[in-house]
Amino acid sequence: MSDAISVQPVVMAGGSGTRLWPLSRGQYPKQFLTLSGEHSLFQQALIRLRDLKAPGLSVRAPLVVGSDDHRFLMQDQVSAAQLSAPTLLLEPVGRNTAAALTLAALQAASDDADPVLVVSPADQTVADPAAFVAALRRAAAWAAEGAIVVIGVKPQRPETGFGYIRLDTSDDRSRVAEFVEKPDAPTAARYVESGDYFWNAGLFVVRASDWLRAIESFRPDIAAATKAAWIARRADGPFIRPDRALFEAIPSESVDYAVMEKCPKTKMDIRMVGLDAGWSDLGAWDAVWQQQGKDAAGNVVDGDAIIEDCRGTLVHATSRLVSVVGVDNLVVVETPDAILVTDRSRSQDVRKVVARLEGDSRTEHTLHRRVHRPWGWYDSVDAGPRFQVKRILVKPGATLSLQMHHHRAEHWIVVSGTAEVTCGESKRLLTENQSTYIPLGETHRLANPGSIPLEIIEVQSGSYLGEDDIVRFEDSYGRAK
Structure with a gap:
């Protein structure tokens, strides 16, 4: 295996998915x-x-570049899928894909290696994984020879939501002539008809050193600022944390704007591998509708829903029965705390709703009713003046922080599992149907010493019930101040 190409998988797990x-x-x-x-x-x-x-390819443990806010969520999902533990490069703030890829390249080359980076966004789907992997293997072979390789998706329709890649038709139809921004509808139709244009999937394959040279050439400010933040990094178990203040100073720019769109105008070897594998970026609800199995009338149903005399409609029900009658080409999405209804052709505009929520200082664009924590999750079941009811699940072996509240008391009722409750100087075990009371201002902690999930109902009462009324003294997850 001495001549094998060393491949470094990189997953870009940032982004908010507002649509x-x-x-x-x-x-x-x-x-x-x-x-x-x-x-x-x-x-x-x-x-x-x-x-x-595959023979000739040596694949390293993956690198994941994602938000510090999602670190425990990423860990949980890796564990749940029984995947090899990746190195998690945690961005303290979002600075777009150019900084993220530069961070990954610096980390991949930190052991004096120079692997081929195979870079994939974390929010795409592929119907034919074998064809997808075959395309990336071909791209890795070219990247090992010094090329910067992009994956171009064979377009299935005129699409105004994607950038396009135009091939150079004068050679072997692998070299990139131009990267084109998102077109209008007539232009997109011409692109598809010509056969020379492919969707830009945001998938890149490039040797670490070649990427670092490219970003230093085209955007030395991004290269220098990212390197400074990475040099000042600190390791925290599987987490690599760039320096926050230095990372915040990095200009925010995409890989395409920072480097790729400039490359065809130089002598750099920029190539494309075509992909026909049922790829989608699931960028909006219309894309979800396109990817899912449909009934004879073109409807997609997920969850507890009844559709009567509808065509081309998507219904996603999360927590209750949703009934839709006599409508065409709609998207209806139900969650416990919010419902979306939109014409399918306007699903890109859902981001405007998110912008309104943020502008109005609401929380529905950030948090679900069920909020995930490193120890499990809580679901805010009910609330009113001076009270709040939560359903809480604590994973086996997990422990909440040792904490206290200035403005609320809490009542805990064990529904299932075993709870280890610390309240002041006392510590005791509670089992199913047993309960306890945590007075206002008392130091306390909840833990699950058992081998099955612990579920409790918590009733909070007091003058202020916000999540920021927590003083942490000890915490297993590094959250104590």
Whole structure:
């Protein structure tokens, strides 16, 4: 295996997926959703890259570049899919894909290696994984020879939501002549008809050193700022944390704007491998409708829903029965705290709703009613003046922080499992149907010492019930101040 090409899988797991609201939220964006099958889009990306291994290719453990806010969510999904533990490069703030790829290249080359980076976004789906892997293997061979390779998707329709890649028709139809921005509808139709244009899938294959030279050539400011933040990094178990202040100073730019669009005008070897594998970026609800199995009238139903006399409509029901009668080409998405209804052709505009929520200082664009935490999750079941009811699940062996609240007391009722409750100086075990009371201002902690999930009902009462009324003294997840 001494002559094998060393391949470094890189998964870009940042992004907020605003166009798939209300299923996608800031704290649980679309890459972590399971929209079909048994794996999330993030898990699917890791599985596809894992399967790159072949004679002549040596595949390293993956690198994941993602948000610090999602670190435990990424860990949980890796564990749930029984995947090899990746190195997690945590961005303290979003600075777009040019910085993310530069961060990955620096990390991949940190052991004096120079692997071929196979870079995939975490929020895409592929109907034919074998064809996808074959295309990436071909791209890796070219990248090992010094080329920067992009994956171009054979267009299935005129699409105004994607950038395009134009091939140079004067040679072997592998060299890139031009990267084109998102076109209008007539222009997109001409692109598809010509056969010379492919969708830009955001998939890149390039040797680490070649990427670093390219970013230093075209955007030395991004290269220098990212390197400074990476040099000042600190390791925290599987987490690599660039320096926050230095990372915030990095200009925000995409890979395409920073480098790729400039490359065809130089002597750099820029190539494209075509992909025909049922690829989708699931960028909006219309794309989800296109990818899913449909009934005879073109409807897609997910969850508890009844559709009567409808055509071309998508209904996604999460927590209750949804009935839709006599409508065409709609998207209806129900979650416990928000419902979306939109014409399917306007699904790109869902981002405007998210912008309104953010502008109005609401929380529905960021948090679901069920909020995931490193120890499990809680679901806000009910709330009113001076009270709130939560359903809480604690994973086996997990422990919440040692904490106290200034403005609320809490009542805990064990529904299933075993709870270890610390309250002041006392510690005791509670089992099913037993309860306890945590007075306002008392130091306390909840833990699950058992081998099955612990579920409790928590009733909070007091003058202020916000999540920021927590003083942490000890925490297993590095959140204590």
